[in-house]
Amino acid sequence: MTRGFLLLFFSLIFLGSPSLAAGPLSADGDDGYQLWLKYEAVTNPTIKAEYLKYTAFIGQPTEGKILQSASQELQTGLKKLLGKTVNITNSFGSRSGGIVFKIETGADSAQKPEGYQIKLSGGNIVVSSKTEQGILYGTFALLRHMQMQETIKGLSIASSPKVRYRMLNHWDNPDGTIERGYAGQSLWKWYELPERVDPRYEDYARANASLGINGTVLNNVNASARFMSQEYIVKVAAVANVMRKYGIKTYLSVYFAAPKTLGGLPTSDPLDPQVRAWWKEKVAQIYKEIPDFGGFLVKANSEGEPGPQDYGRTHADGANMLAEAFRPYDGIVVWRAFVYKADPNADRFKAAYEEFVPLDGKFDPKVIVQVKNGPIDFQPREPFSPLFGNMPKTPLGVEFQITQEYLGFATHAVYEAPIFKECLDSDTFVNGSGSTVAKVVDGSLHGYARTLMAGVANTGNSRNWTGHPLAQANWYAFGRLSWDHQLSSAQIAQEWVALTLTRNQKAGEHITALMLRSREIYVDYNTPIGLSRPWMGVHFAPEPWQNKGSRPDWTAVYYHRADSIGLGFDRTASGSNALAQYRPEVQQQWNNPDKTPLPYLLWFHHVRWDQKLSTGRSLWEELCTRFYTGADSVVWMQQQWDLAKENLDTQVYADVAERLKVQRREALWWRDAWVLYLQTFARQPVPAGFNPPKQTLDEIKRSVNVYLMR
């Protein structure tokens, strides 16, 4: 072929201009940075006309910083939603046609201080609250209403938070790494602070305030003592200055041994007067720089961290010493109940209850004990922690994990609202039927003075904040539930999709369907029927065979207990009797293997491989069915996503579509790993209708080992 002919031929297939190079340098796709605060232009002309009637001005009566944030947000939002710049004024007298903020200091409504009302009055939209913070939350609620293009005819919204401390926990280390973070590096740039204040801190604060989150713990619970140095307190203060404008208090995790390592004292014994004085002075030093400092979060005598037990003292001794230091201030002490001692004969399930229940009533009123939703550690499914309901004299906060430590990192789509709701809606029966975990946590059951909901953050410096675009929904869901735990998973999903991805109804339905099923799908290929913790190493790849650890509960086999007879952890009276930590009504749900709901079966029972289950299948058949249909359901997720394609931004579409491909591949990996491993015990073929794995167990183990290498 001559060169001339080649050129001719080529000209036939190569015409026009190729598309511009991909990548943000030249493209303008949605990179996810704006989260659910995109304020896309209102397209419904009737609705737009309604809204425009109230855009003569924004009435901000006083100068407070938080009110200013609310005004600015409203101005930004209205500009984007309606294309109109609305002026902010404090001299609006009896003008109408605007949006007006009204602080009702004297109002004796049932509203909590942070609650708000939005209604039409005097020809204005009036956002009222007892506090500036309430106005800010009301403003975000109004903007959410408008983003959803809902009518404002007869507008009347009133809402109050059910929980007082609504908090993110960042497991961020001072070197910028994030423990269990899958969305890049820490947002907090300690080496640049205090002089340089990254503009992103403000966007972080806005996003949280839009959900009603009012606290943030900046550093990892495996804490560095350096945060207690003057050098770092000043850095923290610079972050707190930004948070304050959005009604968010700043908290720190503390290293219990800091009096020794940082203070140079001979001990960190909480009953030692020098130690007590050191903490008092330290807290005073912090309040000097951060007058609205939130308090301390403490992980003590847990997974090797120091604590009061190092000196023969109790968790209450440790917590109360810190609480004493906070007495002159508003701050609180949040003490984690995530503890489990190394004991070859113990059931880790029971550890937190055993250590904490005897301390009920011994904690200072400034202490809240923070309890993980389940008894082990953020598994894809856990029964609720038996601590809930069993410490009536001690405010118990709940700790959820938003970051996907055990939920496939940033490559598996798992919508977590159903996990949070499952715990909150669980009935402890401690004061009879209806004594849900939610009522424990919101204080209505035991009359706690202080109530708390905490979420371990999934944020990082990735452009889209959370790595997986759909993981933004988990941050959103946590925040919304911390404000109102009665919202449904579906409602939150619909809201988030409309604000963030698409207002198209049909597309929205496909995406919310995907989201709402995603957790069960993940559980099916990962830990069905009550399996748990098939990881050690990096918490990523399947390792159900892992049987070496420095302590028995740091192996995988400890949790599933597979043997030639069957599978599962007997926690009935014939086993560890962990079930006895629950009320009889709960025990009845779970103590009979024939009646235990399948999602919890292997949490509480060692079940024979050939045992017939309520589905009519044997345990082995049911397991295989879950592994196979779970992995195949990822294909269904891909289909749902593709059905929404034409109503999605191309960049967001591609990002999620590619991650779903990874999820599909990894789901097959999980399926094959489990099936082949459990088959060595069950000694049965893969049930008819499913194709046996093509890889051998050894090949899979080798592929997993790759992820365990340095």
Place this chain on the structure above:
Amino acid sequence: MTRGFLLLFFSLIFLGSPSLAAGPLSADGDDGYQLWLKYEAVTNPTIKAEYLKYTAFIGQPTEGKILQSASQELQTGLKKLLGKTVNITNSFGSRSGGIVFKIETGADSAQKPEGYQIKLSGGNIVVSSKTEQGILYGTFALLRHMQMQETIKGLSIASSPKVRYRMLNHWDNPDGTIERGYAGQSLWKWYELPERVDPRYEDYARANASLGINGTVLNNVNASARFMSQEYIVKVAAVANVMRKYGIKTYLSVYFAAPKTLGGLPTSDPLDPQVRAWWKEKVAQIYKEIPDFGGFLVKANSEGEPGPQDYGRTHADGANMLAEAFRPYDGIVVWRAFVYKADPNADRFKAAYEEFVPLDGKFDPKVIVQVKNGPIDFQPREPFSPLFGNMPKTPLGVEFQITQEYLGFATHAVYEAPIFKECLDSDTFVNGSGSTVAKVVDGSLHGYARTLMAGVANTGNSRNWTGHPLAQANWYAFGRLSWDHQLSSAQIAQEWVALTLTRNQKAGEHITALMLRSREIYVDYNTPIGLSRPWMGVHFAPEPWQNKGSRPDWTAVYYHRADSIGLGFDRTASGSNALAQYRPEVQQQWNNPDKTPLPYLLWFHHVRWDQKLSTGRSLWEELCTRFYTGADSVVWMQQQWDLAKENLDTQVYADVAERLKVQRREALWWRDAWVLYLQTFARQPVPAGFNPPKQTLDEIKRSVNVYLMR
């Protein structure tokens, strides 16, 4: 004061609308993402008219992927520069008024394959080269020319790279952390690959190609064996697919013990036939996925990494075994000379020379030995490595460090071109005067077949790529020098500032002045007169007192040797005699303390505290003068930056201004730490005219200890 009065008072001071919230959610400042490829609109009307004459079409004769990248870049650039969309066509015959690519396959010019010519011909701008890659480089050169608004009358540019392998080394770990990285997390998202290919990879490739960089080593030299697994090879291939479009070859760092740890062999002995077979098969496996794979980079028997010496073999044995595996392919083996054994009596300065010079002539032709610019480890100033010139039969590449491991991380502005140039321009005298390191590295001195310049990358997933906005200039400078080491530091700075920050001449002069002095300023407050390595721990805070380490050269006192007599490391014949590794002409420069230039004085001599120096001051006085004037010069840098303010983007201005504040604070910290510490030996007051430090040495040590805590 009544409420009414308050409101009235308030209305006087609070009028109009506050500015919109800061932060990218609402602001549109320059976030630095676009680097030097902003293509800001041409403002000079005469020049614009000139350019517009050649915008009838872009003539891309054939379909090659790299040509397509060039066309697309040109189209994007012209659109932004001139506001005109120029069509790309392959059927342009004898049309004029366009920009035409011309591959000159048969041309027997002196041009190297990657070189290019740009000239006016036949009414077109013609970019010609022997290769597609050369066209791409020429296109970027043309766009640079246009960004600088230079005339194209009589346009005639020809350029060829002086070095064949122009490469970034990423010290990125598979978990996303970056060893010595200060700009966020790794760009490479291993958990998402291969399915998800982050659009940012392409912008990375464009930025590098725009400088002529043609290779990238994706992973840390402290390498994980996992990159040799099929799982990871497929991931790497997905990145390589993006790089290929921009003429960039992908390389991997390898873990020398991989045959054992990954392959399951009983040994990794390079002379073992099984091991040799394993590597051959491994390399074949890689080429199956990545047909243009670049090769391996190896850190062996260095700082605890495994290597051939574990089996009594030499570096040459190890390197040659790998080279053998590459024989059927284009790839190469880059073997690092950064070695230093633990030996209490040795001078670490001499280690690399002692191990490598005896191996000259023993390496396979496919091996390049990569030598750090200086004999120790990327200090703010080092003499050139004595290896340069002393291995005439072995291609020696140079390794520079772009990331600021010892240059103040991301909070100190240090423009590095002068560091790179200082090494390249050093005369080794091995073939008489003029035998510069540059001529060793570009192969002209010894006739090396393969030549290499490598830079340890300073990129991360920070929005602006490099953390400190001015650190982008270091990436830029490395790339430009790797193409043409004869460019001056000033020329490169001017270019970068004009492309990236401002075209205003006066503002540009202030910024380039700041940049060009920045390295000497840093040296003055950090390691003046030839001091080195006053860090251990995190390489951030001053620790000249650090005297505990598992080996003597892992302390700070090893390097400065302060005592009651004086300061500095005697490397003359009376000391370690490291000087003997240089040619006599070089020795003469440095062996007489009275004649040694001050920048190198303490590198080679132990000097008495009261010794009068060429400045007329005693050593102690000179040191203090440097520490004080160095730290104060940061104020001058702040002034220069402020003088450019009105011609800078507000976001970029603020970012750098804030970092300069941090730098000022930290420079004072360095000054005080050094002065107080050295004073314990010199026992002299701070010279008149300088205020003694207000802190005590103990206080400073405590503040440093904060940075050494977990």
